[in-house]
Amino acid sequence: xxxxxxxxxxxxxxxxxxxxxxxxxxxxxxxxxxxxxxxxxxxxxxxxxxxxxxxxxxxxxxxxxxxxxxxxxxxxxxxxxxxxxxxxxxxxxxxxxxxxxxxxxxxxxxxxxxxxxxxxxxxxxxxxxxxxxxxxxxxxxxxxxxxxxxxxxxxxxxxxxxxxxxxxxxxxxxxxxxxx
Amino acid sequence: xxxxxxxxxxxxxxxxxxxxxxxxxxxxxxxxxxxxxxxxxxxxxxxxxxxxxxxxxxxxxxxxxxxxxxxxxxxxxxxxxxxxxxxxxxxxxxxxxxxxxxxxx
Numbered sequence: 001x002x003x004x005x006x007x008x009x010x011x012x013x014x015x016x017x018x019x020x021x022x023x024x025x026x027x028x029x030x031x032x033x034x035x036x037x038x039x040x041x042x043x044x045x046x047x048x049x050x051x052x053x054x055x056x057x058x059x060x061x062x063x064x065x066x067x068x069x070x071x072x073x074x075x076x077x078x079x080x081x082x083x084x085x086x087x088x089x090x091x092x093x094x095x096x097x098x099x100x101x102x103x104x105x106x107x108x109x110x111x112x113x114x115x116x117x118x119x120x121x122x123x124x125x126x127x128x129x130x131x132x133x134x135x136x137x138x139x140x141x142x143x144x145x146x147x148x149x150x151x152x153x154x155x156x157x158x159x160x161x162x163x164x165x166x167x168x169x170x171x172x173x174x175x176x177x178x179x180x
Numbered sequence: 181x182x183x184x185x186x187x188x189x190x191x192x193x194x195x196x197x198x199x200x201x202x203x204x205x206x207x208x209x210x211x212x213x214x215x216x217x218x219x220x221x222x223x224x225x226x227x228x229x230x231x232x233x234x235x236x237x238x239x240x241x242x243x244x245x246x247x248x249x250x251x252x253x254x255x256x257x258x259x260x261x262x263x264x265x266x267x268x269x270x271x272x273x274x275x276x277x278x279x280x281x282x283x284x285x
């Protein structure tokens with residue numbers, strides 16, 4: 001049963017990924033990406049990492065996709081078709097990608113993975129303990145670094161997205177003061 | 181692990197996803213589409229981390245924790261990239277790659 005679910009999810013992911021990089025309408029391409037991300041969450045559910053699947057759904061489907069839709073609507077007309085690369089360039093890139101896939105698959109299939117049969121379920125508590133563990137093999141330092149990074153990105157995104165206006169305001173203020 | 185599915189099949193899936201992302205990254209001419217392709221590449225790498233953790237080292241959690249960090253960094257990157265794109269659109273009224281040449285000088 002899980003086997004067929006995996007095949008269906010994999011087919012959906014590949015089809016929608018190809019559609020996302022080939023669609024000429026921005027909005028549709030973002031929605032196709034949403035289906036790919038949901039497929040990733042489905043694979044996490046299949047291998048019993050429920051916490052990771054929940055993170056994937058909230059951060060990607062709930063956060064990044066909404067941000068992208070927002071920016072597409074701000075930047076584009078919804079019916080606008082974008083220009084595509086030349087056909088020769090697309091074919092050349094496709095051939096290069098196929099060669100890359102071939103090399104990767106040859107390498108993967110020639111390596112003998114030492115797979116351990118298991119059906120262990122990881123609980124969220126274990127992940128939390130590992131993240132806040134400051135002993136050997138703990139991850140508390142990267143955890144704190146990531147939180148500082150997120151704060152910096154928050155401030156940086158606000159400053160960058162309204163940068164022009166602040167500058168104009170300063171220029172206008174300077175002009176007014178010099179006139180006075 | 182998924183019953184009946186070997187690690188090779190899942191690694192094949194992530195390889196295909198990764199190279200679809202690379203194809204989109206090279207052929208697209210629009211900043212937001214390039215961002216979409218980067219997200220595809222990052223998701224393929226996240227699945228790889230998780231799958232290798234589950235199939236080869238089921239007693240450890242390093243792969244899961246690294247993929248949480250990758251997701252956090254990807255979210256940060258998307259937010260910054262979109263704020264840069266919106267700022268760029270205000271200044272030059274376009275998000276095409278060929279129009280963004282301010283940083284070249």
